[in-house]
Amino acid sequence: MLHDTLTTFRYQMRLLLREPIWIAIALFQPLLYLALFAPLLKPLVEAQAAQGAQGGFPTGDAWQIFVPGLLIQLGIFGSMFVGFSLIAEIRSGVIERMRVTPASRLGLLLGRVMRDTVVLLLQASLLTGVAVIFGLRVPVTGALITIVIVGLLGVSLSALSYAAGMWLKSEDALAPLLNMVSVPVLLLSGILLPMTLAPKWLRTLSAANPFRHVVDAARVAFLGNTGDEALLWGLLSAVLLAVGGVVVANRVFQRESA
Amino acid sequence: MIAVDQLRRTFQSKTGPVEAVRGVSFAVAAGEIVGFLGPNGAGKTTTQRMLSTLLTPTGGNATVAGCDLRKDPVGVRRKIGYVPQGGSTNPLASIVEELRTQAALHRVPRADAEARIDELLLSLDLQGLGARLTQTLSGSQRRRLDIALGLIHRPKLIFLDEPSTGLDPHSRANLWNHIRHLRDHDGATIVLTTHYLDEADALSDRILIMDHGQIVAEGSPQQLKRRISGDVVTFDVKDHQDAAKAVLGALAGVRDLSIVDSTVRAVVDQGSVDALPLMRALDAAGIPVAAMKVTQPSLDDVFLTLTGRSLRDSDTAASSAAAAPGAN
Ligand SMILES: Nc1ncnc2c1ncn2[C@@H]1O[C@H](COP(=O)(O)OP(=O)(O)O)[C@@H](O)[C@H]1O
Ligand SMILES: [Mg+2]
Numbered sequence: 001m002l003h004d005t006l007t008t009f010r011y012q013m014r015l016l017l018r019e020p021i022w023i024a025i026a027l028f029q030p031l032l033y034l035a036l037f038a039p040l041l042k043p044l045v046e047a048q049a050a051q052g053a054q055g056g057f058p059t060g061d062a063w064q065i066f067v068p069g070l071l072i073q074l075g076i077f078g079s080m081f082v083g084f085s086l087i088a089e090i091r092s093g094v095i096e097r098m099r100v101t102p103a104s105r106l107g108l109l110l111g112r113v114m115r116d117t118v119v120l121l122l123q124a125s126l127l128t129g130v131a132v133i134f135g136l137r138v139p140v141t142g143a144l145i146t147i148v149i150v151g152l153l154g155v156s157l158s159a160l161s162y163a164a165g166m167w168l169k170s171e172d173a174l175a176p177l178l179n180m181v182s183v184p185v186l187l188l189s190g191i192l193l194p195m196t197l198a199p200k201w202l203r204t205l206s207a208a209n210p211f212r213h214v215v216d217a218a219r220v221a222f223l224g225n226t227g228d229e230a231l232l233w234g235l236l237s238a239v240l241l242a243v244g245g246v247v248v249a250n251r252v253f254q255r256e257s258a
Numbered sequence: 259m260i261a262v263d264q265l266r267r268t269f270q271s272k273t274g275p276v277e278a279v280r281g282v283s284f285a286v287a288a289g290e291i292v293g294f295l296g297p298n299g300a301g302k303t304t305t306q307r308m309l310s311t312l313l314t315p316t317g318g319n320a321t322v323a324g325c326d327l328r329k330d331p332v333g334v335r336r337k338i339g340y341v342p343q344g345g346s347t348n349p350l351a352s353i354v355e356e357l358r359t360q361a362a363l364h365r366v367p368r369a370d371a372e373a374r375i376d377e378l379l380l381s382l383d384l385q386g387l388g389a390r391l392t393q394t395l396s397g398s399q400r401r402r403l404d405i406a407l408g409l410i411h412r413p414k415l416i417f418l419d420e421p422s423t424g425l426d427p428h429s430r431a432n433l434w435n436h437i438r439h440l441r442d443h444d445g446a447t448i449v450l451t452t453h454y455l456d457e458a459d460a461l462s463d464r465i466l467i468m469d470h471g472q473i474v475a476e477g478s479p480q481q482l483k484r485r486i487s488g489d490v491v492t493f494d495v496k497d498h499q500d501a502a503k504a505v506l507g508a509l510a511g512v513r514d515l516s517i518v519d520s521t522v523r524a525v526v527d528q529g530s531v532d533a534l535p536l537m538r539a540l541d542a543a544g545i546p547v548a549a550m551k552v553t554q555p556s557l558d559d560v561f562l563t564l565t566g567r568s569l570r571d572s573d574t575a576a577s578s579a580a581a582a583p584g585a586n
Contacts, residue, residue: 102335
């Protein structure tokens with residue numbers, strides 16, 4: 001299984017590195033996020049902070065609040081669409097060719113997930129590094145924990161995206177599914193708008209969203225509150241999401257390809 | 259090498275169930291080249307995909323290379339090579355990357371793999387192209403790479419789905435030699451599918467003729483042709499096929515009448531003697547004959563006799579059958 005995972009990882013990584021435009025986008029994306037979001041939201045945070053913490057985002061420097069959100073968002077959007085590449089591979093016959101070998105189906109899946117996660121971790125580190133240059137102050141352990149959380153999120157979503165691709169086998173079916181899923185997940189996670197502003201029913205719904213806990217944990221970690229209970233819940237949610245995603249995807253990959 | 263018992267596969271489609279393979283049984287001995295011949299949609303690919311573990315049969319059983327298809331699919335995968343019909347390469351991967359990856363997935367040791375890759379590139383006329391991305395290859399080169407990928411681990415049992423589709427005549431001849439070489443020198447067993455009569459005839463030790471998900475005949479090319487004892491007489495009668503068929507059908511000694519395009523075909527005992535009376539009968543009935551031909555039975559005549567359709571115009575036959583499901 002490990003052998004097949006590494007073989008697949010190497011193969012997929014080479015294919016990726018062959019597309020210079022893709023590399024440029026992958027590096028540019030985090031920087032774009034930073035450049036666009038931070039100046040926009042800074043005044044809002046300051047206004048919130050002036051009112052006290054009761055109604056809005058947790059207190060802290062604008063960077064400390066938004067960089068974790070951006071990291072999570074990167075994790076979600078960087079991984080969610082990998083299923084499209086799998087559909088292209090199904091269409092070209094590559095997947096079928098690999099499935100008639102004795103290679104483990106889990107290995108064929110994990111090799112791909114591993115590539116996506118490595119790319120995501122590099123992007124997340126880049127984003128954090130550049131934010132530090134811009135003026136973010138974050139404890140090293142906090143930043144590392146957040147990047148680990150983002151990586152786990154990436155594992156989960158990339159595995160699920162592959163599962164959806166393998167299941168639907170058509171771009172036309174995958175696109176609406178991803179659109180349908182992404183918006184509520186994003187809103188309820190509190191990345192874009194603070195959930196404390198939401199009515200009670202929405203807050204309850206949000207609390208049931210594991211992504212929400214992940215976002216909270218990332219924010220807590222960035223503030224350096226490594227003893228906070230939210231951190232534990234967030235990490236636990238991220239681990240469960242990753243394991244759950246791989247388990248579901250593995251089941252789909254074990255099935256016949258009909 | 260292969261024993262198949264009542265294998266079947268039904269697909270669920272929006273328009274209802276499609277019985278792609280309706281209970282086929284056959285055996286393949288070690289060292290044989292067996293050709294599945296049949297029109298598009300006959301179920302050849304579905305049969306191969308079941309035997310190579312890519313599709314689960316909806317009925318029946320099979321033993322492939324000593325392993326039970328249902329109980330030990332991984333054992334089957336270890337022993338077989340499979341070259342799919344529609345290509346199997348990534349546009350952005352190079353030839354050697356594809357071959358190395360496939361070798362690694364088959365657990366071929368690194369050093370062996372490199373030697374094997376050189377050998378395959380040479381024998382499939384791809385030498386010097388190892389670093390090329392597959393998207394820059396010609397269709398024929400890419401097809402030969404597909405075949406190399408299926409052979410990388412020296413399988414003893416090889417499935418080839420429409421191997422020569424997309425090949426130029428020169429590569430096609432080379433491929434046929436290569437396939438014979440696999441049998442003669444490597445002791446490999448080969449199961450191939452084709453809708454080309456000449457390919458089935460030239461390459462197969464044994465042919466299984468498939469139509470509508472069933473095997474309708476089986477035997478060596480010679481045996482199959484001998485099933486039609488006698489000669490085939492073909493009259494080109496333009497638009498008078500039905501009238502001509504009626505006239506010829508009333509004559510003694512005329513068998514297996516069929517219409518293909520503007521011609522009517524009949525099987526008779528001895529073409530050189532029996533053709534002329536048929537010609538005269540058509541003349542007497544006032545049916546103009548534009549041309550007449552006496553030939554030895556071909557595989558196409560065998561197929562025609564068995565199914566009432568010609569393999570030569572099988573593509574139109576298959577599409578009209580698809581348009582009117584249930585029609586026979
Ligand atoms: N995945 C599938 N879903 C639905 N129908 C299928 C599928 N694969 C094949 N078929 C149908 O099964 C029949 C046999 O197809 P196939 O095995 O590809 O024939 P051949 O290889 O002889 O041309 C055809 O009618 C085809 O449309
Ligand atoms: Mg086919």
